[in-house]
Amino acid sequence: MSTILILFCVLSFVTLATAFLTIFSRNPIHSAIYLVICFFSIAGHYLLLNAQFLAIVHIIVYSGAIMILFLFTIMLMNLNKENEVHKPRITRWAAIVCFCLICLILITVFVNSKPIIGEYDTSGDDYQSIKVLGKVLLNEYMVPFEFASILLLVAMIGAVLLSKKEKPGN
Numbered sequence: 001m002s003t004i005l006i007l008f009c010v011l012s013f014v015t016l017a018t019a020f021l022t023i024f025s026r027n028p029i030h031s032a033i034y035l036v037i038c039f040f041s042i043a044g045h046y047l048l049l050n051a052q053f054l055a056i057v058h059i060i061v062y063s064g065a066i067m068i069l070f071l072f073t074i075m076l077m078n079l080n081k082e083n084e085v086h087k088p089r090i091t092r093w094a095a096i097v098c099f100c101l102i103c104l105i106l107i108t109v110f111v112n113s114k115p116i117i118g119e120y121d122t123s124g125d126d127y128q129s130i131k132v133l134g135k136v137l138l139n140e141y142m143v144p145f146e147f148a149s150i151l152l153l154v155a156m157i158g159a160v161l162l163s164k165k166e167k168p169g170n
Contacts, residue, residue, distance in 0.1 A: 008048055015041040032067060034068045039063040053130060071160045 018038040025031040039062045045053035137145060 004048060006118065008045075008156070011041050011048070014038075015045070032070050032074060036063050036067050054131065062169070069159065073162075076159070076162075081148070087122045 015038055018034045018041065022031045022034040022038060025034060040059065043055040043058045043063070044056060048051075
């Protein structure tokens with residue numbers, strides 16, 4: 001077997017294993033650490049696809065900034081309490097049913113999808129180039145880019161507001 005195939009299989013195993021550990025870990029700090037490892041292995045997949053810029057941006061944005069926000073939120077909300085009330089059984093069953101329905105929908109969409117047959121039109125632009133990527137991102141996709149930044153700002157404000165402790169008199 002070629003080394004790329006072996007590397008792909010190892011990265012896929014690490015990605016899937018850490019994704020499951022993220023979901024099934026009871027300690028929120030451990031879940032966040034597993035998620036960081038999952039993000040790094042996904043960046044490895046980008047490197048295998050020869051998308052170096054995307055891999056580096058993925059590491060900086062997801063493994064760096066987003067996970068720091070998650071860890072701050074976990075620590076501010078003190079979710080690591082052992083005496084937390086467990087969710088009722090009906091909530092667990094509702095989550096399982098929703099998960100199964102979403103999986104069924106995704107499998108149905110995947111099975112019914114058809115590949116694009118025909119010529120692939122290329123513009124000749126090299127989207128691996130940071131210069132071309134910057135022009136496309138800040139010209140054609142400026143509004144969605146700004147909406148994403150506003151969404152992140154609102155999420156940070158929400159995390160801070162949720163973590164504020166109420167005074168005993170209020």
